[in-house]
Amino acid sequence: MVTEQQILDALRPIEDPEVHKSIVELNMVRSVDIQGDHVKVEVALTISGCPLRTVIENDVKKALLNVPGIRSAEVVLGTMTDEERAKFTSTLRGDRPEHQSPLLATDSKTEFIAVASGKGGVGKSTVTANLAVALARKGLRVGVIDADIYGFSIPNIFGLGDRKPTVVDNVIIPVGKEGVKIVSMGFFVPENSPVIWRGPMLGKMIRNFFNEVHWGDVDVMLLDLPPGTGDVALDIHQMLPKSKELLVTTPQSNASEVAVRAGLMAKRTNHEILGVIENMSYLECGKCGDRTYVFGQGGGARLAEALQVPLLQQIPLGVAANEGTGIFAAESSQGKAYAALADDVAERLGQTAASRK
Ligand SMILES: Nc1ncnc2c1ncn2[C@@H]1O[C@H](COP(=O)(O)OP(=O)(O)OP(=O)(O)O)[C@@H](O)[C@H]1O
Ligand SMILES: [Mg+2]
Missing domain, CATH: 3.30.300.130 (Fe-S cluster assembly (FSCA))
Structure with missing residues (x-):
């Protein structure tokens, strides 16, 4: 029986x-x-x-x-x-008492990485999304929090269309795409609501992103911050005292100069800067492989030097594989640069797919 x-x-x-x-x-x-x-x-x-x-x-x-x-x-x-x-x-x-997220517990194994830039438009969100995908391709469990109240571009970069997270009794289930768990402010804020109303909601919202979201096990959580050194960046630094930081810049001097300020804030608040990523570094000729430095050269290196941190990667200019999304194919030169970046970042975090099993 x-x-x-x-x-x-x-x-x-x-x-x-x-x-x-x-x-x-x-x-x-x-x-x-x-x-x-x-x-x-x-x-x-x-x-x-x-x-x-x-x-x-x-x-x-x-x-x-x-x-x-x-x-x-x-x-x-x-x-x-x-x-x-x-x-x-x-x-x-x-x-848990008061529903505190296990991700925020002091013994949490999750590594938080805030992705910051001095200036907007340097490709911070694109880098966040593609690094997340590259880490997931390596077998790590990855989450992305889109905390950019001015932008919320993460859903578009992942090509989520109208997909919204499922909510069961106030527990939010992140949207999954490309092996990455995604939560964006954009899921919850009406698109045309003025930024001035979003600001005050944000601190609470970000707290909710941890406490009300069922993340499951996450090895690496990337946070797409708004550009600059505003309140949100400060809030995150306070909420996640152990979070590390990646700085994104373009090769132009003005971009890298303002990024120094963002970096100095991280340093002052005792957050380790893993390194600098220079985006839109050059355009590679598809036929001869020649590189044209459309936006000049040296911004990433200068920023890294100023903050005494490594220049981790230079990402070439290119059009993402799938029309309408910003995720580069693994075999493209950008995809390879992101794979190398993911290896490097995982190593700096001491995370390998093998070690977590
Ligand atoms: N390597 C690249 N090659 C070509 N285009 C790129 C590259 N990286 C980013 N872009 C494009 O540049 C634009 C800005 O990128 P993105 O939105 O990621 O920047 P951001 O720094 O997050 O901007 P914002 O300040 O608006 O949040 C987007 O149209 C994106 O597709
Ligand atoms: Mg952005």
Whole structure:
């Protein structure tokens, strides 16, 4: 006779396709009824119109039919009661006091990297997104927080279109793309609301990005900051005292000079600067490989020198692979530069895909 325990063990490896946790641990298996070689299992979904219901249904059925002694299986999908949903969300949150995110706990293994620049338009968001993808391609678990209240360009760079995160009882499930978990201010702020209203909301919002978001395990969290040394950058530095920083500049002197100020602020607040990334460094001829330094040369090196930190990478100019997004293909020269940058950054953090397993 098959036991309920055997059935639960068989279902344990099945994850909720959105939150990537076992449906058994999430208390989604409401009942198990075994009659000889027939089993009927009831699974409670968070919302009735759950778009992934057939995925869960098929996975459960397949697992049940794999249990020795079971010949037929029936899966009934239900919707969680308020009480069940409360249990589900508290499991997601890990029942921490005041819902403090495990990412912010003092023993958190997550490395935070704030990506900053002195000036706008140097490619800070493009660098954040492409570095995130390159780290994910290496096998690291990566999150991106788009904290640029003036821009929110991360959703566009990833080509998210109208995709918005799922919210279950105030727990936000990040949007996944290219192996990266993404949360953007842009998901929550109406596009045409004036920047002046966004400012005061931001500190609270960023706190919520940790406490109300189910991130799961994240090795590296990249934060796209607004340009300059404004309140947001300061807030982040205070909220994440261990966060490290990457500085993005272009080869022009004016860009690198203002970036020095952003870098000095990081230094003053005791945040380690991992290094400088020079973006739009040159245009490479597709035929002969000759490099044209469209915006001059030396900005990255000068910034690195001024702050006594390494110049990590120079990213050439180019058009992203997929029309309408800003993610470069792995085999493009930009993609290779990002792969090298990801190797370097991971090494500086002491993170390799192998070491986290
Ligand atoms: N290496 C590159 N080659 C060509 N275009 C690039 C490159 N990097 C960035 N761009 C383009 O430059 C523009 C500005 O980039 P991005 O939005 O990433 O900059 P930013 O510093 O985040 O700007 P903002 O201050 O508006 O937030 C975008 O149109 C982007 O596609
Ligand atoms: Mg930006």
